[in-house]
Amino acid sequence: xxxxxxxxxxxxxxxxxxxxxxxxxxxxxxxxxxxxxxxxxxxxxxxxxxxxxxxxxxxxxxxxxxxxxxxxxxxxxxxxxxxxxxxxxxxxxxxxxxxxxxxxxxxxxxxxxx
Amino acid sequence: xxxxxxxxxxxxxxxxxxxxxxxxxxxxxxxxxxxxxxxxxxxxxxxxxxxxxxxxxxxxxxxxxxxxxxxxxxxxxxxxxxxxxxxxxxxxxxxxxxxxxxxxxxxxxxxx
Numbered sequence: 001x002x003x004x005x006x007x008x009x010x011x012x013x014x015x016x017x018x019x020x021x022x023x024x025x026x027x028x029x030x031x032x033x034x035x036x037x038x039x040x041x042x043x044x045x046x047x048x049x050x051x052x053x054x055x056x057x058x059x060x061x062x063x064x065x066x067x068x069x070x071x072x073x074x075x076x077x078x079x080x081x082x083x084x085x086x087x088x089x090x091x092x093x094x095x096x097x098x099x100x101x102x103x104x105x106x107x108x109x110x111x112x113x114x
Numbered sequence: 115x116x117x118x119x120x121x122x123x124x125x126x127x128x129x130x131x132x133x134x135x136x137x138x139x140x141x142x143x144x145x146x147x148x149x150x151x152x153x154x155x156x157x158x159x160x161x162x163x164x165x166x167x168x169x170x171x172x173x174x175x176x177x178x179x180x181x182x183x184x185x186x187x188x189x190x191x192x193x194x195x196x197x198x199x200x201x202x203x204x205x206x207x208x209x210x211x212x213x214x215x216x217x218x219x220x221x222x223x224x225x226x
Contacts, residue, residue, distance in 0.1 A: 033213065042118075042202050042216025043158065056212055091157055098212050100146040100165070105157045 002027065004106030006092050012112045013082055021077040021109045025094030032075050033103060034067055035091040043091055043105075049075060050098040082113045117141060118205050120217035128225055133190040135220050137203030140184070147186045149177060150202040152219065158202055162188060193224045 005024045013019050025032050030051055035043035045059040049069045057067070064082075069075040079086055089110050093103040120137050127133045137147070146165045150158035164170045164177040164186065176189040186205070190197055200219040206212075 031212070035214075040122075040218065042204070042218050043214075045213040045215070048212050050212075059213070089157075100206060102148065102160050102163050103214060104160060105150075108157045 004092055004094050004104055006090075006106040006109050008109060009107060010110045010112075012114060014114055015082060015084060017082050019079050019082055019111065021079075021090050021111070023075045023077070023092030023106060025073065025075070025092070026104060029094035029096055029104075030072070031095040031098040031101075031103075032069060033093040033095070034075070034077050035093065035105075037089045037091055037108070046077070048098070055098065079111075082111075084113045087111055087113045117215045118203055118217040120201075120203050120220050122218055123221040124223050125220055126223045126225065127193050129193060129195060131193050131224075133193045133197065133222055133224070135188040135190075135201050135203075135222065137186045137188075137217055138184055139186065139205050141205070142181070142184065144205045146206060147177070147179060148204045148214065149175075149186075149188045150204060150216075152200045152202055154199075190222075193222075195224050195226050198222055198224045 007022045032049040034046040037043045047067050048056040052072045064080045067077045089108045091108045092106045095101045095103045149162040151161050152158045162177040164179045170177045174191045178187045200221045202219045203217040204214040
């Protein structure tokens with residue numbers, strides 16, 4: 001079946017602008033995760049959704065970052081007033097449920113803030 | 115101490131050899147670990163999961179978990195040039211199993 005999809009694949013924006021990154025998980029997966037990966041590092045956790053609710057948002061770096069999953073499927077990560085330090089690859093993953101199950105990653109969105 | 119630690123490498127092995135990748139973790143309560151392979155410019159791809167002490171084999175890959183020593187390893191037998199990638203170890207970390215904590219990854223180079 002179809003894997004996790006993310007759009008756009010690349011996003012270039014100017015410092016101070018607002019961006020939205022979209023994730024469409026594997027069909028039927030109730031758990032959805034956002035991670036951020038910088039060059040030479042492993043992915044870093046941002047937020048976890050179980051269904052429609054954010055079960056753990058402890059990884060969001062500050063209040064410029066926000067994510068929603070209104071219908072329990074597609075999720076949008078929103079970044080306000082972007083800064084150059086936000087430049088990274090934003091990865092979305094999904095899992096059948098919220099337990100210690102395997103997580104499957106999408107192709108990522110490369111965000112560049114100029 | 116980082117929650118999940120890996121040697122960044124690179125680890126260089128000749129084609130056909132066994133590649134051994136290692137990972138240590140700090141949380142004694144961790145129950146499950148995952149190995150991901152990441153090619154340059156691509157996203158992580160899950161290749162192995164292990165939930166209990168001992169070995170788990172899948173094709174040319176064997177994952178080993180030693181809870182007493184708090185390390186996880188991945189063995190790749192008959193290494194191929196196409197195995198050249200960064201291998202990421204991930205575990206649940208100290209604050210719960212819902213999110214994964216990743217090591218920085220070990221770069222593997224398999225020479226023909």
